[in-house]
Amino acid sequence: MKHLYINGQxxxxxxxxxxxxxxxxxxxxxxxxxxxxxxxxxxxxAAKRAFNETDWSTNSAKRVSTLRQLADLVEESKYSLAxxxxxxxxxxxxxxxxxxxDVAGCLRYYADLIEESKPFEKTMADGTVSRVVQxxxxxxxxxxxxxxxxxxxxxxxxxxLAAGNAVVFKPSELTPLSILKLxxxxxxxxxxxxxxxxxxxxxKVGAALVESDLVEKISFTGSxxxxxxxxxxxxxxxxxxxxxxxxxxxxxxxxxxDIEKSAEWAAYGAFFNQGEVCVASSRILVAKEIYxxxxxxxxxxxxxxKIGSPFEAHTELGALISQxxxxxxxxxxxxxxxxxxxxVCGGKRLQRQGYFLEPTILxxxxxxMRIVQEEIFGPVVTIQAFEDExxxxxxxxxxxxxxxxxxxxxxxxxxxxxxxxxxAGTIWINSYHTPYIEAxxxxxxxxxxxxxxxxxxxxxxTETKHINESTSLETLGWYQFSH
Numbered sequence: 001m002k003h004l005y006i007n008g009q010x011x012x013x014x015x016x017x018x019x020x021x022x023x024x025x026x027x028x029x030x031x032x033x034x035x036x037x038x039x040x041x042x043x044x045x046a047a048k049r050a051f052n053e054t055d056w057s058t059n060s061a062k063r064v065s066t067l068r069q070l071a072d073l074v075e076e077s078k079y080s081l082a083x084x085x086x087x088x089x090x091x092x093x094x095x096x097x098x099x100x101x102d103v104a105g106c107l108r109y110y111a112d113l114i115e116e117s118k119p120f121e122k123t124m125a126d127g128t129v130s131r132v133v134q135x136x137x138x139x140x141x142x143x144x145x146x147x148x149x150x151x152x153x154x155x156x157x158x159x160x161l162a163a164g165n166a167v168v169f170k171p172s173e174l175t176p177l178s179i180l181k182l183x184x185x186x187x188x189x190x191x192x193x194x195x196x197x198x199x200x201x202x203x204k205v206g207a208a209l210v211e212s213d214l215v216e217k218i219s220f221t222g223s224x225x226x227x228x229x230x231x232x233x234x235x236x237x238x239x240x241x242x243x244x245x246x247x248x249x250x251x252x253x254x255x256x257x258d259i260e261k262s263a264e265w266a267a268y269g270a271f272f273n274q275g276e277v278c279v280a281s282s283r284i285l286v287a288k289e290i291y292x293x294x295x296x297x298x299x300x301x302x303x304x305x306k307i308g309s310p311f312e313a314h315t316e317l318g319a320l321i322s323q324x325x326x327x328x329x330x331x332x333x334x335x336x337x338x339x340x341x342x343x344v345c346g347g348k349r350l351q352r353q354g355y356f357l358e359p360t361i362l363x364x365x366x367x368x369m370r371i372v373q374e375e376i377f378g379p380v381v382t383i384q385a386f387e388d389e390x391x392x393x394x395x396x397x398x399x400x401x402x403x404x405x406x407x408x409x410x411x412x413x414x415x416x417x418x419x420x421x422x423x424a425g426t427i428w429i430n431s432y433h434t435p436y437i438e439a440x441x442x443x444x445x446x447x448x449x450x451x452x453x454x455x456x457x458x459x460x461x462t463e464t465k466h467i468n469e470s471t472s473l474e475t476l477g478w479y480q481f482s483h
Contacts, residue, residue, distance in 0.1 A: 004043075004199055004200060006043045006197050008194065011039070012033055013200060014039060015034030015201055015204075016033070016034045017032070017033050018032055018202075020175075020177060022088070023321055023354060024090045024309050024310055026323075032176060033200075034201030035200060035201045037205075040199055040208035043168045043197040043199055044168055044215055047194055047195070048214050049194055050166050051165070051166035051194075051195070054192040056164060056195050058164070060115070063111075063161060063162055063164060066189045067110060067161065068107070069188070070107055070185060070186060070189050071104045073188060074103050074182070074185060075104045077181070078101070078104075083096070086310035087310070088178065089146065089175055090318040092318050093311055096310075100150065103154045105437055106158045107154065109437045109438065110162035113455065114458075119131045119133045124468070128468050128470045130469075131467045131469070132465070133467065134463070135164070137462065138217070139166050139167075139214055139216055139217075140160045140166070140167050140216070140217040140218075140461060141167075141212075141219070142168070143170050143218065143221070143222065144156065144169070144170070144179075144221060147273060148273070148277075149175040149178050150178040153179055155441070155452045156221075160217075161196070165217070165461055166194065166197075169198050170201065171200065173200065173201055176200045180198070183196070206220075210230055210234065210239075213237060216239060218230060218240070218241050218242070219241075219242040220241070220242070221243075223246055224246040224400075224401075224446050228446075231243060242448075242451075244278065244441070244442055244443070244452060245443065245447050246278060246375040246446070246447060247278045247402075247404060247447050248373065248374070249279050249280060249403055249424065250281065250285050250406070250422070251266055251270075252285045252386075252392050252422075253286045254389075254411070255290055256409055256410045256411055256414075257410060259293055263294060263298045263301050265408060265432055266294075266298055267301050267359075268433065269432040270282060270379070270380075271302070271317055272433055274320055275359070275376070276320065276321060276377055276378060278375075278403055278404075279404035279426065279433065280377075281405075282376065282381050283372060283396075284384070285385075285386050285396060286384070288385040295344070295363065298345075298383075299344055302359050302361060303346075305317050307359075317359060318356075319356050320379075323355055325378070326355040329377070329380060332370070332376045333362075333380065335370055336370075336382075339370065340365075340366070341362045341369065341382070342363050342364040343362060344361050345360060346359045346360035346361065346379070359379040359381075361382075362380065362383070363383050365382045365383070365384055369382075372384075375401070393418065393421045396422050397421075397422060401445060401446055402424045403424060403444075404427065405422045405424040405427045405428075406427065406429070407419050407428075407429050407430075408430055409430070412430070416429060425440070425443040425444055425451070438454050439454050440457070441453040441454075441457075
């Protein structure tokens with residue numbers, strides 16, 4: 001099977017060959033060949049030509065129609081896309097089905113936004129008219145992680161295309177399969193050849209996009225360390241860059257919160273998608289008055305989470321993405337024990353085929369421990385008690401990240417006040433996890449630069465141009481010229 005799509009043609013990669021693994025069975029789904037740097041250059045050149053030589057960047061009606069065509073095709077292929085996603089990522093099928101629905105919704109949202117957009121226009125004090133327009137940037141390199149390959153991919157792809165850009169898309173080398181299927185659907189639309197190009201492969205392929213002078217924007221979702229390197233490289237040429245990076249998000253549970261409901265939300269916040277979520281509430285902060293009762297309820301809940309094959313109807317927690325990642329998560333558990341933490345629930349690998357790990361709760365933790373400060377990105381949560389709201393805020397803010405947070409309380413006014421002091425890009429009050437297409441998504445501090453989703457997500461793929469118009473050319477009279 002050919003896994004590269006360049007200038008409207010499927011071609012075979014000429015780089016390293018790698019197996020694409022089903023994390024729940026450890027079986028090889030297919031073999032994939034990476035793109036080479038030369039093939040990356042061909043894809044970039046194809047995108048540049050398409051941007052310059054087609055009407056994609058100027059014909060907003062075509063873009064709106066194409067995005068809606070793709071949304072319809074995604075909906076028609078909902079179940080096959082979801083099955084591919086679950087097979088390749090290990091996540092429960094019911095989660096993948098929601099992802100596919102959100103993909104179609106994202107396409108429609110940006111089609112509507114483009115259709116409804118009008119330039120800002122104002123008559124100035126001197127009688128001239130100023131218009132502010134948003135124009136596409138050019139060739140955009142989109143680099144997407146493995147935890148939500150299709151959905152996070154669409155968070156970038158839909159606004160990039162809606163704005164009129166040409167795209168070179170690189171999925172994670174671990175999870176290219178749903179994007180390959182999406183590309184087949186995209187072929188059935190009216191999109192001009194070269195506007196969308198797909199490269200499979202590892203970080204070397206991503207580096208080729210970041211380093212190219214012809215790529216004018218990089219949008220990356222992934223680890224903070226990789227994001228830092230990308231930001232440094234983009235700075236050398238003033239390449240536009242958006243970075244959605246790591247998190248270590250706190251869920252603050254106040255003393256007046258309903259304990260049973262809070263324990264349910266805490267489990268969901270920590271263990272949804274196996275905890276392989278950038279905004280996972282991986283730090284639970286609980287008022288000391290209810291700490292013991294809450295912990296008892298949480299442990300009882302987590303012990304009942306059903307682990308298994310993504311395709312079994314009862315499965316609530318699937319497999320981690322790879323053997324390497326499972327070992328990384330396990331290394332953090334050992335590190336936590338060495339630092340003095342206690343495993344009060346879970347912590348064991350399942351004795352079966354697949355990369356399964358029990359959801360794990362770590363207590364007796366201190367703020368300076370690595371398990372509290374570093375992103376583990378798995379089904380692992382730490383729990384700490386706080387004395388008062390001031391300490392809750394201090395603990396919540398005391399990491400290098402600022403992606404998300406949650407506050408649970410029966411007093412919404414108190415929760416809103418506390419939320420206003422937490423440094424994070426998204427804060428849920430009395431809920432957790434839900435992203436909204438209409439609202440911005442991104443982080444403070446080392447959790448990234450820029451925002452995805454909402455109007456902000458579209459603006460991230462545009463340049464702003466001010467056009468000032470005088471209806472006629474008049475004599476200036478500034479200089480005393482003789483005629």
